[in-house]
Amino acid sequence: MRKQNLPISAVLLLTLFTTATAADKAPAFARSDLTAAATLRERALEDPTAYQLIESLTTEVGPRPAGSPGDKAAVAWAVREMTRLGFANVHTVEAMVPHWIRGEAKFAVLAPYPQSMPTLALGGSIGTGSEGIDADAVMVKDLEALAALPAGAVKDKIVFFSNRMDRTRDGSGYGKAVAVRAAGPSAAAALGAVGIVIRSVSTSNHRFPHTGALRYSATAPRIPALAISNPDADALVRQFASGKPVRLHLDSSSRDLPQMRSANVVGEIAGTDRADEIVILGAHLDSWDPGVGALDDGAGVAIMMGAAKLIKELDARPRRTIRVVLFANEEFGTSGSLAYVAANETNAPRHVLGFEADFGAGPVWRLSSRVNPAQLSAVDAIFRALAPLKLVRGNNEARGGADLEGLVLRGMPILEPGLDGTNYFDVHHTANDTLAQVDPKALQQSVAAFAASVWLGAQYSGTWERVAEPKAPRR
Amino acid sequence: MRKQNLPISAVLLLTLFTTATAADKAPAFARSDLTAAATLRERALEDPTAYQLIESLTTEVGPRPAGSPGDKAAVAWAVREMTRLGFANVHTVEAMVPHWIRGEAKFAVLAPYPQSMPTLALGGSIGTGSEGIDADAVMVKDLEALAALPAGAVKDKIVFFSNRMDRTRDGSGYGKAVAVRAAGPSAAAALGAVGIVIRSVSTSNHRFPHTGALRYSATAPRIPALAISNPDADALVRQFASGKPVRLHLDSSSRDLPQMRSANVVGEIAGTDRADEIVILGAHLDSWDPGVGALDDGAGVAIMMGAAKLIKELDARPRRTIRVVLFANEEFGTSGSLAYVAANETNAPRHVLGFEADFGAGPVWRLSSRVNPAQLSAVDAIFRALAPLKLVRGNNEARGGADLEGLVLRGMPILEPGLDGTNYFDVHHTANDTLAQVDPKALQQSVAAFAASVWLGAQYSGTWERVAEPKAPRR
Numbered sequence: 001m002r003k004q005n006l007p008i009s010a011v012l013l014l015t016l017f018t019t020a021t022a023a024d025k026a027p028a029f030a031r032s033d034l035t036a037a038a039t040l041r042e043r044a045l046e047d048p049t050a051y052q053l054i055e056s057l058t059t060e061v062g063p064r065p066a067g068s069p070g071d072k073a074a075v076a077w078a079v080r081e082m083t084r085l086g087f088a089n090v091h092t093v094e095a096m097v098p099h100w101i102r103g104e105a106k107f108a109v110l111a112p113y114p115q116s117m118p119t120l121a122l123g124g125s126i127g128t129g130s131e132g133i134d135a136d137a138v139m140v141k142d143l144e145a146l147a148a149l150p151a152g153a154v155k156d157k158i159v160f161f162s163n164r165m166d167r168t169r170d171g172s173g174y175g176k177a178v179a180v181r182a183a184g185p186s187a188a189a190a191l192g193a194v195g196i197v198i199r200s201v202s203t204s205n206h207r208f209p210h211t212g213a214l215r216y217s218a219t220a221p222r223i224p225a226l227a228i229s230n231p232d233a234d235a236l237v238r239q240f241a242s243g244k245p246v247r248l249h250l251d252s253s254s255r256d257l258p259q260m261r262s263a264n265v266v267g268e269i270a271g272t273d274r275a276d277e278i279v280i281l282g283a284h285l286d287s288w289d290p291g292v293g294a295l296d297d298g299a300g301v302a303i304m305m306g307a308a309k310l311i312k313e314l315d316a317r318p319r320r321t322i323r324v325v326l327f328a329n330e331e332f333g334t335s336g337s338l339a340y341v342a343a344n345e346t347n348a349p350r351h352v353l354g355f356e357a358d359f360g361a362g363p364v365w366r367l368s369s370r371v372n373p374a375q376l377s378a379v380d381a382i383f384r385a386l387a388p389l390k391l392v393r394g395n396n397e398a399r400g401g402a403d404l405e406g407l408v409l410r411g412m413p414i415l416e417p418g419l420d421g422t423n424y425f426d427v428h429h430t431a432n433d434t435l436a437q438v439d440p441k442a443l444q445q446s447v448a449a450f451a452a453s454v455w456l457g458a459q460y461s462g463t464w465e466r467v468a469e470p471k472a473p474r475r
Numbered sequence: 476m477r478k479q480n481l482p483i484s485a486v487l488l489l490t491l492f493t494t495a496t497a498a499d500k501a502p503a504f505a506r507s508d509l510t511a512a513a514t515l516r517e518r519a520l521e522d523p524t525a526y527q528l529i530e531s532l533t534t535e536v537g538p539r540p541a542g543s544p545g546d547k548a549a550v551a552w553a554v555r556e557m558t559r560l561g562f563a564n565v566h567t568v569e570a571m572v573p574h575w576i577r578g579e580a581k582f583a584v585l586a587p588y589p590q591s592m593p594t595l596a597l598g599g600s601i602g603t604g605s606e607g608i609d610a611d612a613v614m615v616k617d618l619e620a621l622a623a624l625p626a627g628a629v630k631d632k633i634v635f636f637s638n639r640m641d642r643t644r645d646g647s648g649y650g651k652a653v654a655v656r657a658a659g660p661s662a663a664a665a666l667g668a669v670g671i672v673i674r675s676v677s678t679s680n681h682r683f684p685h686t687g688a689l690r691y692s693a694t695a696p697r698i699p700a701l702a703i704s705n706p707d708a709d710a711l712v713r714q715f716a717s718g719k720p721v722r723l724h725l726d727s728s729s730r731d732l733p734q735m736r737s738a739n740v741v742g743e744i745a746g747t748d749r750a751d752e753i754v755i756l757g758a759h760l761d762s763w764d765p766g767v768g769a770l771d772d773g774a775g776v777a778i779m780m781g782a783a784k785l786i787k788e789l790d791a792r793p794r795r796t797i798r799v800v801l802f803a804n805e806e807f808g809t810s811g812s813l814a815y816v817a818a819n820e821t822n823a824p825r826h827v828l829g830f831e832a833d834f835g836a837g838p839v840w841r842l843s844s845r846v847n848p849a850q851l852s853a854v855d856a857i858f859r860a861l862a863p864l865k866l867v868r869g870n871n872e873a874r875g876g877a878d879l880e881g882l883v884l885r886g887m888p889i890l891e892p893g894l895d896g897t898n899y900f901d902v903h904h905t906a907n908d909t910l911a912q913v914d915p916k917a918l919q920q921s922v923a924a925f926a927a928s929v930w931l932g933a934q935y936s937g938t939w940e941r942v943a944e945p946k947a948p949r950r
Binding site: 055058059060061062063069113114115116118205206207208230231232234235238239291292431432434435436437 | 530533534535536537538544588589590591593680681682683705706707709710713714766767906907909910911912
């Protein structure tokens with residue numbers, strides 16, 4: 001090709017490339033490493049492994065909430081599959097997990113217009129006793145509206161939280177809306193309420209209630225908490241809009257059993273000259289029980305295992321050790337993550353770079369990071385290596401996910417190939433979290449983004465320096 | 476506008492119009508009637524009445540299966556709303572209806588990979604007894620595959636019917652797939668099976684099982700019958716694909732209670748010079764119980780009431796009487812329709828033209844008919860009057876729906892504004908049949924199509940002659 005015929009975009013790219021490499025003393029990545037990254041990217045787009053892993057996990061194990069028989073089966077499944085894929089140093093790290101039993105839940109409007117509606121107890125909710133609870137109801141939008149009510153307004157009543165979450169690509173709508181699920185029960189109980197029902201923290205118009213963990217405070221009575229789907233929440237809003245008193249019935253046989261033993265499952269691609277440095281790939285093995293955890297977090301498990309498998313199949317070995325950790329019990333207090341950090345307290349500084357996949361089955365749309373600013377040019381180079389995947393360049397304010405929080409707070413840098421969450425909250429924490437919701441092509445694209453960026457993270461010629469002002473992930 | 480500037484399409488339209496009117500002795504419709512049809516069409520596209528009716532029916536009544544408290548409440552609702560809208564001669568026609576109790580159903584795979592899956596009993600199924608049924612399972616695609624098995628193959632077993640229905644605009648995929656639901660239980664029982672589970676007769680990839688009536692034959696034992704959603708049927712197919720024996724657990728407390736009294740609800744827009752002739756608008760008031768019957772058949776109820784209400788608000792009165800009949804118990808043997816025909820045996824010939832809406836909330840995409848060929852030019856003229864709604868001209872082989880079958884078999888012509896069924900079977904007969912599935916704009920377009928065609932059907936200057944060779948609706 002003659003130079004004068006180069007399109008402007010190519011000239012710009014060349015310029016950028018020259019500028020970036022010129023800015024470093026040595027190139028961040030050897031040419032052979034960039035070639036291998038391209039190979040990983042291309043192979044990932046054709047590789048069925050990740051989809052097959054979700055298929056296997058959801059078919060053979062299915063629901064796997066903390067403490068359940070499925071939890072135990074999932075640990076055995078992960079050890080078996082990591083071994084089958086040829087990972088090194090496959091082992092488990094014990095973790096204690098809660099053992100909450102969902103039981104059966106029923107929700108009905110008794111007045112003005114009697115109707116039953118599908119419901120799910122929030123994770124950790126106490127039951128109602130066999131009689132259930134009948135009480136008049138008060139509708140409020142959110143915690144702020146509850147706090148603004150006059151004294152005594154919800155005493156002996158059931159509080160209905162009506163706020164609807166916003167659909168966003170980055171999941172920020174969830175962070176804003178989920179407060180009522182976590183803190184709503186105790187906030188209402190502190191004001192004398194006898195139970196709560198929330199509009200599901202969900203973007204779906206289908207009739208699936210959405211579960212997820214609540215957090216009782218130590219200072220308020222524990223009261224039962226249920227969720228109803230968006231269409232039913234809309235119908236309940238219309239019942240309130242009639243102006244007539246609304247009376248509700250809650251019934252739940254939820255209960256707690258003693259804690260159980262579970263385990264994080266670990267497997268590695270051993271490093272070479274920098275084997276002591278660990279690039280950690282986190283996802284979680286547990287799921288909520290109404291669905292089979294295909295998206296949450298079967299997809300994350302599969303993306304990480306699928307990416308590591310492709311790296312293992314390269315002719316070259318990674319410089320740093322790539323460690324896949326499938327955490328126990330993310331959903332109910334991250335006790336798996338806490339156990340991992342406790343078991344690795346002295347090893348924490350060896351975790352030089354973290355990746356987490358806990359946001360569905362893709363595609364990846366953005367590359368964000370939280371690294372020491374001295375390594376931002378390396379992140380830029382990784383971003384360029386992912387160019388055919390058409391990502392957006394995010395900022396350096398990534399927070400990571402719940403399972404890496406302990407390591408992030410100890411200064412570990414993170415790279416965040418951002419999974420597209422636009423439709424994630426249609427499915428997350430519902431019975432509808434099944435294999436049918438996984439788009440195989442989006443999943444392959446996600447594996448491509450993770451495999452190439454993990455590989456380059458492991459090959460980086462410089463040092464992944466610690467982050468000076470770590471911030472906890474948003475919840 | 477100068478004539479030489481008319482676009483070709485306008486010239487063609489003028490030509491068509493001239494040709495059609497020239498072919499008749501007298502015009503099928505007075506110019507004022509065509510003007511009123513255009514008014515109806517335009518007003519319908521802005522009218523909130525139909526949506527408000529679905530909202531009211533689903534909020535204040537909700538599920539209304541035959542014999543339930545909701546059934547009774549729906550009859551009272553319909554009488555109230557027809558009266559409020561100013562319909563004439565509002566009255567009920569008593570009908571006896573079955574009273575089947577769904578109870579609770581559970582479905583689980585016991586082996587090779589234990590998992591529970593959401594399920595619904597098929598309408599009319601017997602229960603399993605409190606112990607449930609555990610048995611090995613045989614997978615077959617459909618009734619033909621069952622019949623082709625060697626003798627004894629399903630004896631003491633549970634039969635799983637795995638066939639998936641096709642998505643079509645006209646609903647033809649349903650007719651092909653529904654045979655296993657209606658006839659599967661007795662076909663399997665006749666071969667010694669102890670229960671069946673079917674892949675839902677549904678196009679949805681969401682995790683909603685689909686109910687609907689079965690028909691036990693008189694000659695086979697009655698066995699329990701459940702349905703599971705498409706994602707779960709896929710998972711069960713994968714369990715069979717493992718090559719290991721599949722063992723299932725069915726549990727259902729379904730049971731029959733004695734028949735109840737219900738009623739068809741009737742209201743009219745009185746005719747003028749041809750008041751003895753009835754244009755009947757049929758929809759059904761009952762629904763299945765898992766959802767709230769927004770699409771099936773709240774939408775049909777609302778389209779018919781909304782169309783009649785707009786006609787009532789015209790300055791002109793219709794020549795023929797327009798009679799809206801909201802039938803009891805379409806879902807479970809059409810006993811409401813049978814009672815209506817029995818009560819109107821001598822009046823059957825007065826029903827000169829029929830419309831039925833029982834296929835969701837639109838839009839209308841086609842105009843079909845089954846009229847005496849002598850009236851086809853009138854149907855063509857009605858089609859032209861609907862041109863701004865952009866319909867396709869269907870053939871003269873329309874079959875009508877279940878509720879008009881008795882009248883159709885007695886020679887009543889039908890006009891069929893065809894509701895678009897592409898997504899209907901994602902929702903139909905599931906818990907997800909809620910107001911959130913109704914598109915207000917598609918609903919208004921449907922009311923426009925029905926209102927204009929009903930009006931013109933009532934104004935037709937000729938005679939709606941009987942159909943010589945009536946055919947029963949497809950089931």
